[in-house]
Amino acid sequence: MDPVTRISGLMVPLWRADIDTDQIMPKQHLKKVERTGFGEVVFDDWRDDPDFVLNDERYAQGNVLVTGPNFGSGSSREHAPWGLQQYGFDAIIAPSFADIFKTNCAKNGLLTVELAQDEVEALVSLATDDPSAQVRIDLPEQSVESAAGVFHFDIDQHTKHMLVHGLDPIALTLQHREAITTYEAHRPARMPVTNA
Amino acid sequence: MSTPRTLFEKVWDRHLVTAEEGGDPALLYIDLHLVHEVTSPQAFDGLRLAERPLRRPELTLATMDHNVPTTDPSLPVEDQLSAKQMDTLRANCEEFGVRLLPRGSANQGIVHMIGPELGVTQPGMTVVCGDSHTSTHGAFGALAFGIGTSEVEHVLATQTLWQARPRTMAIEVDGQLPVGVTAKDLILNVINEIGVEGGVGHVLEYRGEAVESLSMEGRMTVCNMSIEGGARAGMIAPDETTFAWLKGRPHAPSGAHWDAALEDWRQLHTDPGATFDHVVHLDASTFEPTVTWGTTPAQSTSVNGRVPHPEETRDPDQATRALDYMGLEGGEAITDLTVDRVFLGSCTNARLSDLRAAAAIVADRPVADGVRAMVVPGSTLVKTQAEAEGLDEVFKAAGFEWREAGCSMCLGMNPDVLAPGERCASTSNRNFEGRQGKGGRSHLVSPEMAAAAAVHGRFVDVREDPRAADARAVR
Numbered sequence A: 001m002d003p004v005t006r007i008s009g010l011m012v013p014l015w016r017a018d019i020d021t022d023q024i025m026p027k028q029h030l031k032k033v034e035r036t037g038f039g040e041v042v043f044d045d046w047r048d049d050p051d052f053v054l055n056d057e058r059y060a061q062g063n064v065l066v067t068g069p070n071f072g073s074g075s076s077r078e079h080a081p082w083g084l085q086q087y088g089f090d091a092i093i094a095p096s097f098a099d100i101f102k103t104n105c106a107k108n109g110l111l112t113v114e115l116a117q118d119e120v121e122a123l124v125s126l127a128t129d130d131p132s133a134q135v136r137i138d139l140p141e142q143s144v145e146s147a148a149g150v151f152h153f154d155i156d157q158h159t160k161h162m163l164v165h166g167l168d169p170i171a172l173t174l175q176h177r178e179a180i181t182t183y184e185a186h187r188p189a190r191m192p193v194t195n196a
Numbered sequence B: 001m002s003t004p005r006t007l008f009e010k011v012w013d014r015h016l017v018t019a020e021e022g023g024d025p026a027l028l029y030i031d032l033h034l035v036h037e038v039t040s041p042q043a044f045d046g047l048r049l050a051e052r053p054l055r056r057p058e059l060t061l062a063t064m065d066h067n068v069p070t071t072d073p074s075l076p077v078e079d080q081l082s083a084k085q086m087d088t089l090r091a092n093c094e095e096f097g098v099r100l101l102p103r104g105s106a107n108q109g110i111v112h113m114i115g116p117e118l119g120v121t122q123p124g125m126t127v128v129c130g131d132s133h134t135s136t137h138g139a140f141g142a143l144a145f146g147i148g149t150s151e152v153e154h155v156l157a158t159q160t161l162w163q164a165r166p167r168t169m170a171i172e173v174d175g176q177l178p179v180g181v182t183a184k185d186l187i188l189n190v191i192n193e194i195g196v197e198g199g200v201g202h203v204l205e206y207r208g209e210a211v212e213s214l215s216m217e218g219r220m221t222v223c224n225m226s227i228e229g230g231a232r233a234g235m236i237a238p239d240e241t242t243f244a245w246l247k248g249r250p251h252a253p254s255g256a257h258w259d260a261a262l263e264d265w266r267q268l269h270t271d272p273g274a275t276f277d278h279v280v281h282l283d284a285s286t287f288e289p290t291v292t293w294g295t296t297p298a299q300s301t302s303v304n305g306r307v308p309h310p311e312e313t314r315d316p317d318q319a320t321r322a323l324d325y326m327g328l329e330g331g332e333a334i335t336d337l338t339v340d341r342v343f344l345g346s347c348t349n350a351r352l353s354d355l356r357a358a359a360a361i362v363a364d365r366p367v368a369d370g371v372r373a374m375v376v377p378g379s380t381l382v383k384t385q386a387e388a389e390g391l392d393e394v395f396k397a398a399g400f401e402w403r404e405a406g407c408s409m410c411l412g413m414n415p416d417v418l419a420p421g422e423r424c425a426s427t428s429n430r431n432f433e434g435r436q437g438k439g440g441r442s443h444l445v446s447p448e449m450a451a452a453a454a455v456h457g458r459f460v461d462v463r464e465d466p467r468a469a470d471a472r473a474v475r
């Protein structure tokens, strides 16, 4: 995974609460066995609406999605973050995210930034009024800078460390191989196996 | 005396490979990993690419459910993409030595049905799956949660996961559910109370008289929908109901192992004096048959209620959009809503007792004119058992379609979908826009309410049906 440190660019405002992963990546696109080809179909059902923000030419270059609370709720499908990332988003800013979605984003180097609701609303207003307004996210500094002000965000230190250094979580875990083996030696013999 | 702990804390503590330290999350051992065709192909690919073996194939179990057609399993799968996904799962399971319950096998079924049926889901375990409704398994006192494909790969490679310790929330439900009111109504009321975001970052423990009185199948219905309240996991302390349900299942412990297991499982409850980060109190005796009117599972009301006007809701903008999508204006009586389709299925409500209860409502009454109704058993085992009891005949005589097991119209990845604008009474768990088919309008209800809607062609209060008592008796 490539390290994630500083992201600058343009915002795409999508102010709505509880956008679930069925909307981000509708089920008809979950049939692929590859990790690619999801960018074109992100928010596919909503793109029928000519007024939908991703159909607005002025936001075609946007790489930071600014959206409402509880973004990414519902299904665990990682196809949702894959689609957002492959479309061109490097980061998503919202007042809150659903748990599984947030984890999935982190595993793919798609940065999720949680700001206070009034701060997100300020960014939405800024991007709505001026599609060319710049935003700059600094992960090491945990800050979001724009004409709307400089906002600080919290992120758990483990996720930050993994992102900033672009670490492979499986490789990291395999360093604990011995601890896993020790744990396994103490599992009760009665624990079920699936192939018996 | 050791410090009093909650059920969650006990299960958490016994799975720590390494504890949380500094800013680092805990490394948690995973006892059971369930796999299905949609969220696994890229994970197996990742293993191949990095030349990593699967650490514990014998703690992994795969099935085909999301894509499978619910028609004759001896016929080929017409949708080529679905067929390819199923073939890929078959090849991956062969290559990595994972047991697979494929389409057509006697134990095939929705991934959250097969674990409990086989008895591989047991109290005190950690269970994960690339599917958000993994919370279902919490009904056994397991810590069970959904993960994404990258984490599926991680578990395949290491049999562990990094997890920050969640907070805890007790959902205390006192009183008893009235006749005609079910586990589904209970959980819809919980979600209505806490909201779709209320459980984020928390593990829920459902407690209290109403929860203790539920059958295992009812408990699975409740835990299944924990994720609709934002919580990744929901748990219920195992008790005699749990043990009786598990005893004799193919993978349940037997002999001396059973006795040892029982002794251990009896410890799995929240100690007196243990505290939760949040506590929510509800009274089951006040619950009514519940129907969702919007596009989140929290947007629900009593069958005797009305669809709200946007300004009466917590988020008027969201409600306006939901009503527009649902083809409603606000102010309509729920019982005035006619349905085009009825779907009895999904990992929420397609177990044997669900089908029995629905059949008790339907018996000898035809499905209303113009309504297309279908039953999709949650697993092949449920289908077989239901047929042995003659439930299929009851449904077919009424005009229901009787299908093979799978996820089916719960998410419409197979050919079973709503047409745009069709209104559906559904026993599934998500009424999101387009969930059951683009433009489709889903109302989440209990199996009893769905069956009554099929017969009347509109939503009715099943409590007014004399058969509600029969339905309760067979649950």
Ligand code: SF4
Binding pocket: B065, B066, B110, B111, B112, B131, B133, B346, B347, B348, B406, B407, B410, B411, B428, B429
């Ligand atoms: S039945 Fe529905 S909710 Fe359950 S696993 Fe299948 S698609 Fe998911």
